[in-house]
Amino acid sequence: MPEQIPTWRDARYDMPVSQQLARYDELAAKHASARARIELVTRGIYDPVRHGADDRPPLTVAEHMELLALAECVARTVRHPANVHHAVLAGVTWADIAHIVDSDELTVRRDYRRWADDQYDLNRQDPDLGMTADEHAAATARASEVV
Numbered sequence: 001m002p003e004q005i006p007t008w009r010d011a012r013y014d015m016p017v018s019q020q021l022a023r024y025d026e027l028a029a030k031h032a033s034a035r036a037r038i039e040l041v042t043r044g045i046y047d048p049v050r051h052g053a054d055d056r057p058p059l060t061v062a063e064h065m066e067l068l069a070l071a072e073c074v075a076r077t078v079r080h081p082a083n084v085h086h087a088v089l090a091g092v093t094w095a096d097i098a099h100i101v102d103s104d105e106l107t108v109r110r111d112y113r114r115w116a117d118d119q120y121d122l123n124r125q126d127p128d129l130g131m132t133a134d135e136h137a138a139a140t141a142r143a144s145e146v147v
Contacts, residue, residue, distance in 0.1 A: 006065055008072035017077050024070040027063055034058040081115035084108065088142055109143045116140060 034056040040046035059067065084097055098105045116139035122130030131139060 006069040008069050008076060010069060017074060020070055020074050020077070024067065024074060027059065027067040027070070030056075030063070031059050031067065081111065084112050085115070085139070088112070113140060113143045116143070 035058075037046065037051065037056045038058075040051060087097060088094075094105045094109055098108045101108060116131060116136055119131035119139075120133065120136035123132055123136075124130075
């Protein structure tokens with residue numbers, strides 16, 4: 001077992017998503033290849049000439065944990081709440097957003113308001129980050145609008 005269990009934040013969060021995905025793809029391909037070989041051997045149809053004679057070891061526990069952490073990191077990165085913010089600013093309706101993300105309007109509006117609150121809190125701690133009071137008020141009003 002690894003000394004420290006990684007979290008999604010540990011999964012190279014400082015790397016661009018493209019690099020996170022490349023590492024994820026590398027581990028996922030290694031995992032699929034090892035499982036495919038095991039399946040072929042189990043079925044009795046493994047042919048070293050046809051399927052390759054090289055050994056395909058399964059992922060280690062640490063690699064499984066890294067794969068899981070990377071998947072979560074990538075998901076959280078590309079599913080960032082700022083994407084909803086930019087969509088709303090561009091004119092996408094709450095109903096459309098709810099449909100796109102397979103949710104309901106109430107949930108997406110609530111999640112957006114929480115994100116806006118967090119951004120405002122961030123701005124109060126560091127004025128160079130997050131949403132100003134005016135931006136927060138506008139975001140809160142957008143989330144509350146009834147169409």
